[in-house]
Amino acid sequence: MTWRKYIxxxxxxxxxxxxxxxxxxxxxxxxxxxxxxxxxLALSxxxxxxxxxxxxxxxxxxxxxxxxxxxxxxxxxIARYFSIALxxxxxxxxxxxxxxxxxxxxxxxxxxxxxxPNLNIGQFKISLMNFLIGxxxxxxxxxxxxxxxxxYLTVLVILMSLAFLITAILLNPNLYELLSGFVPRVSSANILNIIALIGTTVVPYNLFLHSTLVGKKWNKPTDIKYIRFDTVVSVVVGGLVSMAIVVTASSGKILSIESAADLAVGLETLLGSYAKYFMAFGLFSAGVTSAITAPLAGAMVICGCFGWSTEIQSAAMRLSILIILGLGLVFSSLGIKPIELISWAQISNGILLPLLSAYILWLVNKKSVMKDHVNTLSMNILGGVIWLITLTLGVWSIYKVIFMG
Structure with missing residues (x-):
């Protein structure tokens, strides 16, 4: 069917x-x-x-x-080996x-x-729930x-999106206050949160994942229109879900929070017990879908750098997936709060993003790579502005962490 070409x-x-x-x-x-x-988030x-x-x-x-x-x-x-190592x-x-x-x-x-229950083995606390998800x-x-x-992920993402969007709609946010949130405000108090929001949306490993997977679906230059439709729809829907979570959290009136699970529990006082389960299902789905894509993307990067097969059934891909997923299980068993792992990973991404996006801008303008499909002037201007914004935010975050504590 024709519509399948767009997915x-x-x-x-x-x-x-x-x-x-x-x-x-x-x-x-x-x-x-x-x-x-x-x-x-709109900028992201x-x-x-x-x-x-x-x-x-x-x-x-x-x-x-x-x-x-x-x-x-x-x-x-040096440039080649530094880049691959980076x-x-x-x-x-x-x-x-x-x-x-x-x-x-x-x-x-x-x-x-x-x-x-948890299993205690020496100084490690093994969560059976973590083991089940992994x-x-x-x-x-x-x-x-x-x-x-x-x-599988398409169905789960749709259900997850509905869970978050329905929860936000049920809270009936004030439209004027909602629109006022799209007026840019940057301060020393919110800069790390801005970087984290950008880092959590513009994910570096997604750039590698996407570039590898398009070749498994499409193979002709005329397929660019399908790629653009698929990309725009998916990213916009994902962005709306992120905004719905912000709206939900803002309306929750919770003063102390360690994770999104606390928000799910806090929503009970506003919307009743069913709201908790909407949020809980959304969080569970978010965990499972990302637990699949993170090791998949990492494995593709490893195999791509060394010229190995990126077919999911290949030995190199399977071994790489096992290494990344295994490390994730170990890290999640060290007693580190999920919020600490996640927040610092997002900030790190915000810092690494300008370096990786610079490589993309360089490649997409090379005739030897892109033939007749190099960037237009307008795309280069837009890409350059985005790169400068991410670079500025990254430098500011480093300055804040090192010199301002």
């Missing part, structure tokens, strides 16, 4: 950035600043559409993932930390429905294929 890896991109990290960061933004930072949606489209276009025209293209087109020398460090280590947050976040949502993700990755995983 590609977009739902996986949405599933990847609407994880427990997004839920937690958006919850904290809503609780702390109300609607004040909705403009940052535009930036994500632009960068994901460019990464996907590179993947379509080269039929390779971004990691493989960077490795191929960078000349040998990509591997940012994606592999970052994705392991993300995976810990994804597993822990999904477990927080599930535990509002039923509880599983096992579900591993089972789907090792026994499925891209089509099966995409179909």
């Amino acid at each position: 590609g890896p977009g739902p996986l991109v949405a599933a990847a950035f609407i994880g427990p990290g997004t839920v937690t960061v958006c919850t904290l933004a809503g609780v702390t600043f109300g609607y004040e930072l909705l403009w940052a 949606i535009v930036a994500t559409v632009v960068l994901q489209e460019m990464a996907a276009r590179i993947g379509l025209l080269t039929q390779k993932g971004l990691a493989a293209v960077i490795s191929e087109y960078l000349q040998k020398g 990509v591997l460090m940012a994606i592999v280590i970052g994705n392991a930390a993300y995976e810990a947050g994804n597993i822990s976040g999904g477990a927080l949502g599930a535990e509002l429905f039923f509880h599983l 096992s579900i993700a591993l089972l789907l990755l090792l026994t499925g294929n891209f089509k099966t995983i995409t179909n």
Whole structure:
């Protein structure tokens, strides 16, 4: 059917950035600043559409993932090895930390429905719920294929989106106050939250994931129109879900919060017990979907950098998936609060993003890579503005953390 041509890896991109990290960061933004930072999410949606489209276009025209293209087109020398090391460090280590947050976040949502005991082994506290979430993700990755995983995640993302959007609508937010949140406000008090919101939406590993997967769905330059439709719809829907979480958190009137699970419980006083289960299901779904995409993307980066097969059934992909998912399970068993793992991973992404987006802007303007589909002047201007914004925010965050504590 013709409409199937328009559905590609977009739902996986949405599933990847609407994880427990997004839920937690958006919850904290809503609780702390109300609607004040909705403009940052709007900016993030535009930036994500632009960068994901460019990464996907590179993947379509080269039929390779971004990691493989960077490795191929960078000349040998310090720049090449530094770049590959940066990509591997940012994606592999970052994705392991993300995976810990994804597993822990999904477990927080599930535990509002039923509880599983913990196992104490020496200084480690093994959460059986974490183990269950990780096992579900591993089972789907090792026994499925891209089509099966995409179909599963598409359904789960739709259900998750409805859970968050319905909860926000039921709270009946004030329209004037809502619109006022789209007026940009930047201060020393909210800068790290702005960076976290951008980092949780414009996810570096999504750029690698998207560029690799488009080649498995489309293979002709004329398919660019399908890529753009798939990208815009998926990212916009994901952005609306993030905004719904901010609205929900702002309306929750909760003074102290450790995670989005606290918000789910707090909503009971406003909307009754069913609201808790809407939020809990949303958080659980966010955890499971991102627990699948994070190791998948990380494995694609590893295999792309070394020129190995990115087919999900290949030995290299399976081993890479096991390493990242295994590290995530270990990190989630160290007693670190999920909110700490997630928040610092988001800030780290906000800092790494300008470096990775610079590579994309460079590649998408190379005739040898893109042929007749290099960036237009308007796309370059928009991409350059987005790069400068992310660079400015990244430098500001480093200054704040190092010099202002």
